[in-house]
Amino acid sequence: MSVAAPIAEPEMEKPLSPPLSSAPTNLTPDFTKLEDAPEWFQTRARAAWEEFQSLPMPGLRDEHWRYSQSKNLSLDGLHLAGETTEAEKQAAIEGSKGLSKVAARLIFLNDRLIHSQTDGLEQGVVVLPFAEALRTHGDVLQQYLMKRKADLGSEKFAALHLAHVQAGAVILAPKNAVLKAPIEIFHWVSGVNSLVFPHTLIVAGDHAQVTVLDHHASLRDEVAQSVAVADFVAGNGSHITYVNSQELADSARALHISSTTVARDARVKALQLQLGASFARSESVSDLAGEGSRSDMLGVSLPFNSQVVDMRTLQNHLAPRTYSDLLYKNALYDKTRTIFSGLINVADGAHYTDAYQKCRNLLNSADSEAVSMPGLEINADQVKCSHGATSAPISADELFYLKARGIPDQESRQLIAIGFVEDVISRLGHEELIESLDRRIEEKFARQAA
Amino acid sequence: MSLLIQDLHACIPDREILKGFSLEVKPGEVHAIMGPNGSGKSTLSKVLCGHEDYEVTSGSVTLDGEDLLAMDVDARSRAGLFLAFQYPFEIPGVSNANFIRAALQARLPKGEELDAVGYYKKLYRRMDELEMSRSFTARSVNEGFSGGEKKRNEILQLMMLEPKYSILDETDSGLDIDALKVVSQGVNAMRSPERGFLVITHYQRLLDYIKPDIVHVMVEGRLIRSGGPELALELEAKGYELTHAA
Ligand SMILES: Nc1ncnc2c1ncn2[C@@H]1O[C@H](COP(=O)(O)OP(=O)(O)OP(=O)(O)O)[C@@H](O)[C@H]1O
Ligand SMILES: [Mg+2]
Numbered sequence: 241m242s243v244a245a246p247i248a249e250p251e252m253e254k255p256l257s258p259p260l261s262s263a264p265t266n267l268t269p270d271f272t273k274l275e276d277a278p279e280w281f282q283t284r285a286r287a288a289w290e291e292f293q294s295l296p297m298p299g300l301r302d303e304h305w306r307y308s309q310s311k312n313l314s315l316d317g318l319h320l321a322g323e324t325t326e327a328e329k330q331a332a333i334e335g336s337k338g339l340s341k342v343a344a345r346l347i348f349l350n351d352r353l354i355h356s357q358t359d360g361l362e363q364g365v366v367v368l369p370f371a372e373a374l375r376t377h378g379d380v381l382q383q384y385l386m387k388r389k390a391d392l393g394s395e396k397f398a399a400l401h402l403a404h405v406q407a408g409a410v411i412l413a414p415k416n417a418v419l420k421a422p423i424e425i426f427h428w429v430s431g432v433n434s435l436v437f438p439h440t441l442i443v444a445g446d447h448a449q450v451t452v453l454d455h456h457a458s459l460r461d462e463v464a465q466s467v468a469v470a471d472f473v474a475g476n477g478s479h480i481t482y483v484n485s486q487e488l489a490d491s492a493r494a495l496h497i498s499s500t501t502v503a504r505d506a507r508v509k510a511l512q513l514q515l516g517a518s519f520a521r522s523e524s525v526s527d528l529a530g531e532g533s534r535s536d537m538l539g540v541s542l543p544f545n546s547q548v549v550d551m552r553t554l555q556n557h558l559a560p561r562t563y564s565d566l567l568y569k570n571a572l573y574d575k576t577r578t579i580f581s582g583l584i585n586v587a588d589g590a591h592y593t594d595a596y597q598k599c600r601n602l603l604n605s606a607d608s609e610a611v612s613m614p615g616l617e618i619n620a621d622q623v624k625c626s627h628g629a630t631s632a633p634i635s636a637d638e639l640f641y642l643k644a645r646g647i648p649d650q651e652s653r654q655l656i657a658i659g660f661v662e663d664v665i666s667r668l669g670h671e672e673l674i675e676s677l678d679r680r681i682e683e684k685f686a687r688q689a690a
Numbered sequence: 691m692s693l694l695i696q697d698l699h700a701c702i703p704d705r706e707i708l709k710g711f712s713l714e715v716k717p718g719e720v721h722a723i724m725g726p727n728g729s730g731k732s733t734l735s736k737v738l739c740g741h742e743d744y745e746v747t748s749g750s751v752t753l754d755g756e757d758l759l760a761m762d763v764d765a766r767s768r769a770g771l772f773l774a775f776q777y778p779f780e781i782p783g784v785s786n787a788n789f790i791r792a793a794l795q796a797r798l799p800k801g802e803e804l805d806a807v808g809y810y811k812k813l814y815r816r817m818d819e820l821e822m823s824r825s826f827t828a829r830s831v832n833e834g835f836s837g838g839e840k841k842r843n844e845i846l847q848l849m850m851l852e853p854k855y856s857i858l859d860e861t862d863s864g865l866d867i868d869a870l871k872v873v874s875q876g877v878n879a880m881r882s883p884e885r886g887f888l889v890i891t892h893y894q895r896l897l898d899y900i901k902p903d904i905v906h907v908m909v910e911g912r913l914i915r916s917g918g919p920e921l922a923l924e925l926e927a928k929g930y931e932l933t934h935a936a
Contacts, residue, residue, distance in 0.1 A: 636742070641779040641831075644739045645793040645847060646767035655792055659783025659830065 266319045267435070269403050278378040284385075288402035295396040304393025304523075307579045307611045308550045312519040313397065313495055318465055320404065321350035321434035329354045331459055332428040339453065339676055343367070343421040349428040349459075351407035351436050359421070365450075366412040367423055370439050373410035380412060384443055384473055388499035392523035392552040398497050401437045401469045408439030408468075413448035415475070422451040422481075422673060429466060429492065430459040440470035444478035444506075451481040451670060456496075458489035458516070470498040474506035476530065481509045481668060485680060488516035490545065496522045502562075504530030509668060512568075513677060514541035514549045515684050521550040528555070528562035528590075538668070539568035540661045542681060543576035543608075544688050553582040555597065557590040557620075566597040569664050571657040572608035573688075583615040584627060590620045597627035602660045604634055604653060654685045691754050692716040693771070693855040693886060698749035700737045707733045707744070709911035715855060715886040722889045722897055722922060725908030726930050731890045732776050734908075735857045739773050740766055753855065768797055770854030774844035774861050776890075781831035786843065787813065789831045790850050797851075816849045819879065821872050837864030845876045852880070857888045862896040874899030894926045 269289055274282045298310040324332075332349045344367040347355035353369045361367060366377060374381060390398035409425045427438040444450050456466050466488065474480045486494050494517040500508050512522045526535040541549040555564040570578040580599040601610035612629030634656055642652035658681055665677050693715040700708040707730045715721050725731055737744045738751060740763040751758040753769050761769060781789065790813065795804045813827065820842050832840050841861050848856055858877065862870055877900050881887070889900055897905075897919065905921040906913045909930070915921070 635779075637779045638781050640739075640741060640763065641775070641781065642789070642792075643763040644767055644773060644775075645789070645851065646764050646796045647792050648764050648796060649762070651792060651796065652764070655784050655789070656781065659781055662783035 267315060267400070277374050278382065280382050281374060281378070281385075285403050288399045292396055292399035292403055295399060297396060298393055302393060304552060304581075306581065306613065308521070308548070310393075312548065312550070313465065313493055313521065315400075315435070315465075318433045318435040321429055321436045321464075322431055324349050324352070324430055328430050328459060332426070332430075335428070335457065335459070336426040336455070338424045338426070338455065339422055339672055341421045341672070342424045343419050344423045345425070346409050347426045347428070348407045348438065350430055350434060351438070353407065362417050362419055364414040365417050365419060366410065368410050370408045370410055371406050377410065377412065380443065381410065381441070384441060384471065386469060386471060388471065388501060388525065388527065390469075390497045390499070390523060392497075392525060392554060394495060394497050394521070394523055397467050397495055398469060401439070401467050401497070404437045405439045405469070407437065409441070409452070411440075411442045411450060411452060413442075413444045413450045413478075415445035416447050417445065418449040419451065422453055422670070424453045424455070426455045426457065427466065427468070428457050428459055429464045429488070431464070432462045434464045436464070436466050438466060438468040440468070442471070442480055442482065443473045444475050444480050446475040447477040448475065449479040451673065453483045453485060453673065455485045455487055456494060457487045458492050461489035461491050464488070464492045466492070466494045468494070468496045470496065472498070472500040472508055472510070474500070474502045474508050474533075476504045476506060478503070478506045479508075480506075481670060481673075483511045483513060483668065483673065483677065484522070485513045485677065486516055486520055487680065488520075490516060490518060490547070492517045494520040498522070498524045500524070500526040500535060502526065502528050502530060502533035502535050505532040506530065507534045507536075509536040509538065511538040511540065511665070511668060512551065513680070514539070514543070515680060517547065519548045519550070521552070523552045525554045526556060526564060528557045528564060529559055531559045531561050533559065534563040535565075536667060537564065537566040538664050539570075540664050541570045541578060542573070542657060542661070542684060543570070543578065544573045544684075545576065546574065547576050549576075549578045551578070551580045551582075555582070555584045555595050557584070557586045557593045557595060560590055560620075561592045562590060563594045564596070567664050567667065568599045569602070569661045570600075570610060571602040571604060571660055572610060573604045575605070575607045577609045577611070579611045579613075580629070581613040581615070582627070583617065584625055586618045586620045586623050586625070588619045591622050593620060593623045593625070595623070595625045599629040600660075601629075601631040602634060602657060603631055604657065650689060658682070658685075693888075694752045695738075696750045698734075698737070698751060699747045700733065700744045701747055702743060702745075706747070707911055708737060710749070711908075711912045713888075713906065713913060715888055717854065717886050718883040719904065720881065720887040720889060720900060720902045722891060722902035722905045723908050723913075724891060724905065724922060724925055729908045730911040731908055732859055735773050735859050735890065738766075738771060738857065739763060764796070767793075767851075767853075772848055772851060772853035772856045774841070774848055774856065774858045776859040776863070778832050778840045778844055780833045782833055784831050785828050786831050787827040790847060793847070793851060813850065816846055819849070820846055820876050822846060838866060838869050841865055842869065842873055845873050849876055849880060854884065855886045855888070856880070857890065859890045860892065861889075862891055862893060870895065871899060894922050897922050
């Protein structure tokens with residue numbers, strides 16, 4: 241049931257509550273906590289709060305919310321994530337099972353740093369929790385913090401994020417710094433109706449190379465919401481590899497807003513791995529700003545039960561001879577839905593651009609539904625572009641072959657689904673990272689089977 | 691103890707393909723089936739595996755006394771039946787090593803983990819016997835394999851799973867002369883008093899290597915003649931014309 245192009249207005253189950261123009265009082269930021277923060281940041285946080293209050297919740301006719309709805313991320317009843325107990329901290333630290341070798345690992349629980357370790361970080365590389373970076377590297381943050389405005393639908397949430405942001409990692413790799421091991425960050429949330437604002441900023445200097453893995457996870461299965469922002473700035477010839485591994489509990493909701501700026505001859509690979517949450521939305525913009533730059537935009541989701549995954553992307557070619565390749569794959573089960581909306585924009589003058597976009601859906605259930613809305617806007621010459629979306633049920637031949645070798649139905653379907661998304665994950669080109677993500681996918685299937 | 695097929699009838703929606711097929715393969719025996727294109731040889735092997743395209747309308751199949759037709763596809767395999775496919779399928783993204791490992795894992799009792807070290811040791815030994823390059827462990831199952839490589843990969847699976855009853859559906863087609871020899875040696879290495887084989891082929895050259903005890907001729911969905919190894923030679927010389935006369 242793939243929808244190649246939106247033709248009709250989406251069906252809505254219930255009428256939407258009136259737009260939320262004034263903010264719920266329990267989300268009002270405590271600006272007195274920012275007294276230590278640089279002046280500019282206080283100003284921006286206050287302005288962001290004003291902006292949040294003035295912006296309406298995206299309405300039903302908002303094109304960026306087509307086939308979805310902003311009330312999936314309703315803020316009603318939510319509050320800022322609160323203090324946690326010692327036992328919860330312990331549980332979060334113990335639950336942070338990640339890569340065996342990392343250059344740095346930060347663990348946050350309810351937007352508070354509870355663990356930090358670095359292991360032989362290369363000379364000059366900075367990996368700091370957001371609040372500390374604000375004090376010690378304020379000038380860099382002033383230059384880069386949320387400078388690329390979110391414009392794929394979640395402007396209001398981005399403003400709320402900026403008004404509250406305190407947690408997350410700031411990663412600054414100076415010119416020529418090559419990090420051998422990845423940096424891994426865990427963001428845990430605990431408490432019913434908790435709201436967290438994880439932030440990630442990666443600035444790679446010219447020819448620097450850095451790999452970062454973000455995890456978003458819940459201590460318990462309860463309603464909670466994560467409004468994350470991740471920005472990547474790739475200097476000339478640099479390489480950034482980034483994974484957002486969304487592993488929240490089934491009752492939680494996730495929003496991940498990310499923007500990437502790729503300078504001359506730089507390369508950024510970013511993967512959205514959506515495993516948890518009742519509703520998960522990602523908005524990913526890649527600005528190919530420098531000649532010869534390349535962006536790989538990757539996505540994998542494996543929704544079960546009634547999970548909804550909502551993906552919005554923009555491949556924005558601003559300079560000549562730029563290359564972008566988007567591959568999103570979804571394996572849907574039960575009564576799940578995925579919505580993919582992607583635009584390739586080739587700006588005036590971005591000649592000799594190569595831009596590819598593919599969304600493939602594997603439907604494991606007749607009740608699942610995958611909506612794909614690809615789009616193209618070309619204003620330059622000598623451009624190679626292609627886009628396509630496919631949806632198909634699991635192949636009966638493949639299934640028969642596996643079962644004919646004695647592999648039970650469920651395991652066979654799982655093998656096929658994992659195989660289906662494997663080429664996306666392999667594109668990360670990082671053996672240990674690939675293995676650890678594969679493990680997480682297998683764990684999800686194991687949990688589902690239990 | 692045997693794979694016992696009695697008066698088997700199977701059809702696709704618009705017509706019957708197996709029309710009263712009967713055969714007993716006992717452990718230790720090698721049976722060969724020859725027969726013209728379209729006579730139903732591959733259909734027989736797929737029906738035995740439980741392929742959903744075919745409906746069994748009458749007859750029975752038992753594997754060591756157990757009702758094979760009552761089992762699911764995967765249970766039949768675990769019960770000891772193996773089919774080396776005439777046209778093996780491709781599974782994108784699933785490595786050959788993981789695939790075979792999952793098949794072996796499925797044969798263990800619940801909660802027991804396959805010993806990975808022992809598994810790879812055995813896998814590499816079998817691959818060496820089949821003169822397969824190690825690169826085939828990491829490649830996706832059959833994806834981009836040449837015709838001959840796919841056939842070799844089927845026999846690798848056979849050698850890893852060690853089934854009690856194996857059906858080889860035109861394993862020789864697509865194999866070059868050297869590969870035919872290597873693959874046949876692999877099959878012969880598996881021959882034992884505990885294992886039975888049903889070898890489907892069009893050509894004597896395979897039977898030169900895998901020597902059958904009994905040769906059958908299948909025409910229009912059933913066996914019409916059986917004999918010793920000399921029957922294959924006779925068929926090769928005279929073609930299926932003689933069977934029509936018989
Ligand atoms: N799923 C199917 N749908 C339609 N027709 C089928 C199907 N399976 C088999 N047939 C038909 O049944 C007949 C027997 O096919 P089968 O593949 O069993 O023959 P075979 O003896 O294996 O032939 P070959 O020697 O060419 O391999 C053929 O006419 C074939 O077209
Ligand atoms: Mg055949």
